[in-house]
Amino acid sequence: MDLPTERELVERCRAGDEGAFQELVDRYKDLVFALIARTIQDRSRAEDLAQDVFLRIHRGLPYFRGEARLSTWIYRIVANVCVQDQARSRTPASLDDERTGVRPATTDRQFGDLELRDRLEKAVARLPAHYRMLIAAHYLEGVQYEDLAEALQLPLGTIKTQIYRAKQQLRRLLETELK
Numbered sequence: 001m002d003l004p005t006e007r008e009l010v011e012r013c014r015a016g017d018e019g020a021f022q023e024l025v026d027r028y029k030d031l032v033f034a035l036i037a038r039t040i041q042d043r044s045r046a047e048d049l050a051q052d053v054f055l056r057i058h059r060g061l062p063y064f065r066g067e068a069r070l071s072t073w074i075y076r077i078v079a080n081v082c083v084q085d086q087a088r089s090r091t092p093a094s095l096d097d098e099r100t101g102v103r104p105a106t107t108d109r110q111f112g113d114l115e116l117r118d119r120l121e122k123a124v125a126r127l128p129a130h131y132r133m134l135i136a137a138h139y140l141e142g143v144q145y146e147d148l149a150e151a152l153q154l155p156l157g158t159i160k161t162q163i164y165r166a167k168q169q170l171r172r173l174l175e176t177e178l179k
Helices: 004-016 018-039 041-065 071-089 108-126 129-140 143-154 156-178
Strands: none
Touching: 004 018, 004 041, 004 071, 018 041, 018 071, 018 129, 041 071, 071 129, 071 143, 108 129, 108 156, 129 143, 129 156, 143 156
């Protein structure tokens, strides 16, 4: 069975087809949650924000003009929700957060990979929310520069500069952690 196009899915949602909205949720839930979870460290809070995103999508579909891809529009909603949440709770992320129950493997290489991933996650968590979102979207979710620029309504050069600065700051955080 072929998946409906974005436009068909949006039109069915606008016509009141709740099944179509469930298809939309199923299609985009992994992207939405992954982006939020990379910005918000508290899993329960990330789940709440993901629900908020889909509520806003449901309410906003009648106003979606289709000038951008649906995924770009959804990314913009995710970015707005995360920024608003960060503005409400200005508590800095702790480096002592234990968010994973993963235990190191027995081999040195597996342990090294786990340790590196943990260091990277902690360093990313220390980045400003905007930089965390850009790093998560571009490097972890594969969102292209052009799509980020369109979603955030910023010039392409600005997006590239911000991602470059985010990488530089991430590099500095990782280097100071080694000292």
